[in-house]
Amino acid sequence: MESQSVTGHSRPIAVFDSGLGGLTVLAALCQALPHENFVFLADRARVPYASLSPALISRYACECAAFLADFDPKAVVIACNTVSAVALKDVESIFSAPVINVLHPTASAAAKLTTNRRIGVLATTATVKRNTYATVLKELVPNVEITSQGCPLLVPLVEEGWTQGDIPRLIVEHYLDRLKAALVDTVVLGCTHYEFFREHIQHAMGRHVNLVNTPSVTAEELKLLLPEPQKQQGSVTIYSSDVTDALFKVVESLFLNSTDLTIETVSVEDLSKRKVLA
Numbered sequence: 001m002e003s004q005s006v007t008g009h010s011r012p013i014a015v016f017d018s019g020l021g022g023l024t025v026l027a028a029l030c031q032a033l034p035h036e037n038f039v040f041l042a043d044r045a046r047v048p049y050a051s052l053s054p055a056l057i058s059r060y061a062c063e064c065a066a067f068l069a070d071f072d073p074k075a076v077v078i079a080c081n082t083v084s085a086v087a088l089k090d091v092e093s094i095f096s097a098p099v100i101n102v103l104h105p106t107a108s109a110a111a112k113l114t115t116n117r118r119i120g121v122l123a124t125t126a127t128v129k130r131n132t133y134a135t136v137l138k139e140l141v142p143n144v145e146i147t148s149q150g151c152p153l154l155v156p157l158v159e160e161g162w163t164q165g166d167i168p169r170l171i172v173e174h175y176l177d178r179l180k181a182a183l184v185d186t187v188v189l190g191c192t193h194y195e196f197f198r199e200h201i202q203h204a205m206g207r208h209v210n211l212v213n214t215p216s217v218t219a220e221e222l223k224l225l226l227p228e229p230q231k232q233q234g235s236v237t238i239y240s241s242d243v244t245d246a247l248f249k250v251v252e253s254l255f256l257n258s259t260d261l262t263i264e265t266v267s268v269e270d271l272s273k274r275k276v277l278a
Helices: 022-032 054-069 081-086 090-094 103-113 125-130 130-139 153-158 166-175 177-181 192-203 216-223 246-256 268-272
Strands: 014-015 038-040 074-078 100-101 120-125 145-148 185-192 236-240 259-266
Touching: 014 022, 022 038, 022 192, 022 216, 022 236, 022 246, 038 054, 054 074, 054 081, 054 090, 054 100, 074 090, 074 216, 081 090, 081 103, 081 125, 081 130, 090 100, 090 216, 100 103, 100 216, 103 130, 103 185, 103 216, 120 125, 120 130, 120 177, 125 130, 125 145, 125 166, 130 145, 130 177, 145 177, 153 192, 166 177, 166 192, 185 192, 192 236, 236 246, 246 259
Parallel strands: 014 038, 014 074, 038 236, 074 100, 120 145, 120 185, 236 259
Antiparallel strands: none
């Protein structure tokens, strides 16, 4: 696909994720900033990123970033914790616009919510291995105790559209055993896909436990970066490297009130030909 040009009243805000999880962030951004134009990319053909090597995660993330850079965005949101943990600097180097990620506002919110200094982190294996949340949280909360749990089955469940019922619930409850034992009072959903299991997690942990709302706190951080809001109604364009029924179902559930939304396909071949790394 050739270089994109943006029509309309405003340069867009670019958002990307490896899959469907980032749509929860996009929905919160659209709600907080209804007059902005958004361009979203989900690299679903190559999800999950977390099972890949750091070098390959960086390569794929930078290819997605290069695609979105063609739209000349005014700001960029990395709606993927794995990319935020592994390839943040590589992605930032591609854009002249400000880049925010979901990891840092989420950690900041968790630091403000905890009262017993015991925080649980549910994340992909790649994010847990990088120890990124623990590192950031230890800088924000003195003597904090972090209990991290990798949840490799949750992303595939979301991508298959399987978020309800006993099987997802039992898998979620299995992953929460260590957090319960650690008596955490705050839980970070360290992957945007996990937002689809929020009710399962909240029910299993108990209503007394705080669950950080990553989409909401990310939207608030973005609002601080932008000038006065536009007056016209904004638009949403969603690109995906694999368009399936699961994508349409998630879009329908999250964007019921959107009147200007389109879904397009971008090929993996188009993404992979973007040579952005040495």
